[in-house]
Amino acid sequence: MSAPHLPEHPDFLWRNPEPKSSYDAVVVGGGGHGLATAYFLAKNHGMTNIAVLEKGWLAGGNMARNTTIIRSNYLWDESAAIYEHALKLWEILPEELEYDFLFSQRGVMNLAHTLGDVRESIRRVGANKLNGVDAEWLDPQQVKELCPILNIRDNIRYPVMGATYQPRAGIAKHDHVAWAFARKCDEMGVDIIQNCEVTGFLKDGNRVVGVKTNRGTIHTEKVGLAAAGHSSVLAELAGFQLPIQSHPLQALVSELHEPVHPTVVMSNHVHVYVSQAHKGELVMGAGVDSYNGYGQRGSFHVIEQQMAAAVELFPIFARAHVLRTWGGIVDTTLDASPIVGLTPVENMFVNCGWGTGGFKGTPAAGMTFAHTIATGAPHKLNAPFSLERFETGALIDEHGAAAVAH
Template sequence: MYRTDQMGPGDEQPEHPDFLWRNPEPRRTYDVVIIGGGGHGLATAHYLAQNHGITNVAVLEKGWLAGGNMARNTTVIRSNYLWDESSAIYEHSLKLWEGLEEDLGYPILFSQRGVLNLAHSLQDVRDSVRRVEANRLNGIDAEWVGPDGVKELCPIVNISDDIRYPVLGATYQPRAGIAKHDYVAWGFARRADAAGIDIIQGCEVVGFETDGNRVTGVRTNRGTIGAGKVALCAAGHTSVLTDMLGIAVPVQSHPLQALVSELLEPVHPTVVMSNAVHVYVSQAHKGELVMGAGIDSYNGYGQRGAFHIIERQMAAAVELFPIFARAHLLRSWGGIVDVCPDASPIVGRTPYDNVFLNCGWGTGGFKATPGLGWCLAQTLAYDEPHPYIAPFSLDRFVTGALVDEHGAAAVAH
């Protein structure tokens, strides 16, 4: 994503990341091995140490730390999901976001600037009001605003009647916002390393050693590492790992493309999302417009942009924000998201007694980072799923107890 410094005047400048954690050689065995050194893996490691005193932990990352989806997302944080199960885990996460900078002792540039989800049809309006009421029942800040309210919250949105999809209103979550993804990863890594947890980069998993229903070791390009418990936190590459274990997981990996503009003066005060024109736009702390849309329809592992996607995103953005008509594209990229049939994650046990799964977050992984880490750490510590993640077990695809966020009538980013 936008890898350059995005801090404004007067912001604290964090230390260079090279000085924040060790680069140890892997030990022969660990109590817990976490595969995936992105936000979820690092947050799980941090809360294992902080909440449960478990520090004989290794985080294995095949590339560079947080170089996968953590570095390639668009940093939107919100909890205004429709279903009770989804809103519970995301609201838990949002509450942790609100104290995360103090917890980590590291600047993460968490900006609660609010999120608007636009409605462009009568059905959009009905679905949006339904979601607002569901949010309120779950104690989540949410409100419905009309076109004038949208204009008041974000003056640069085009609410005229003579556009393809006129704005009929929007849901608004004031506590939602954005954070600086790299700083979040560095903060978690710094605290985990200080607790004695080994963060091992350039360590690719190539197989597993098993004994009946248990995994006894993780085979890597740096040798075999013994493991008491294993947590799979590899996002879009999860199915590569589960295939090695013979576990059937209903996820598909899709590219998700996004882009940033050149640096602009501060003009965009919030986050605006639209499912009809299919774009979402925020402005980073340094000034770039950060834009994304939906996943590519095809499966793949490409981490680069494509012109037809860029063209569609820019056209949608200009329709909503005519002020950006002459803005220049700076760069684009792609992440790899893992998507489940019900657009909800899979977290919890697997057929192996000591292997735990965390995948299927689709485009919602970044916003869930601290909440998932907290809940998965407790699950690993006590061998029982935390109540917030219990509904997202793998066996729901057998029982039919799905958490179908496809019905949320909101861009799932």
């Protein structure tokens, strides 16, 4: 877990072109999902006359603000399928993109603190195994052996009664992921246009034919929306609504430490999760703030509760110093599952609602969304995550697997 050499921001690895007057397709959102979508459009579907529009700087939104945890141990078949496919892509993409993500498969533990937690956790392990996802149930002593610094005494507020464990899960360097996709997109002819905010859309009846931006109008045959927490704003500009809410989600890091935390530990019950980054800082997060908003910051009481829980579970952290905090904007659906598919506007497609699970789903989200844009029909992996499920009632309730930011 020694600190590797981290390069400077490699802006020279891709062009910063002026937008052209027209493209075959436009992807709105220059984060992980937007860049992955553009990459798979070019690689799998031969669409290279496309543009990625980013209102700020490349990957400056949630891609730069998440805590980089990657796992696939979701309960329902539909979720397990798309996240497991994403995990398999994570395992091969560094070689394919010729860029080291620092993908560390150190495993992820989800702690159980009550009998209800234990029942649900064992149920999820069984469901994972049926879906071919690596999963184990650990008793408290096994938890302690895997993570020696974790407090498993029974005299704390929520004692550890066991944990689920996915050995293939882990963390990656989010900046490297964005840079890798951006470089490959640029090599294949994709235009990455930064500081280009979408202000509206051109429509011919109910069909989108262009995008209005602060840098001029761009004509296009297809538009993909991949703007996370701002997706609902873009949808309103296009004339339809999305069943999502945007919430602030914050995290914090400590000063640098020697390697002390060998895995990733999550606790939905006390709302905290902790890992140690490659450079040595402790990365901690909690659940979303309860209010809706677009501010990239959070509330002090959430940080206080998060740190109290972390110190209770990891007494060794009591004297660690917080280095900085930050926030992102997460788009959440009522069933805690994403929306990837068609919209009421012809030739406009949407990829949103990933909530706190957007980073881990990046490769599969990009691949399936690219398929949907290129063919006009969903891939089998994202077909269950259509917008229509909120009308039909075919929801995919993953609150148990996504109740805490991760």
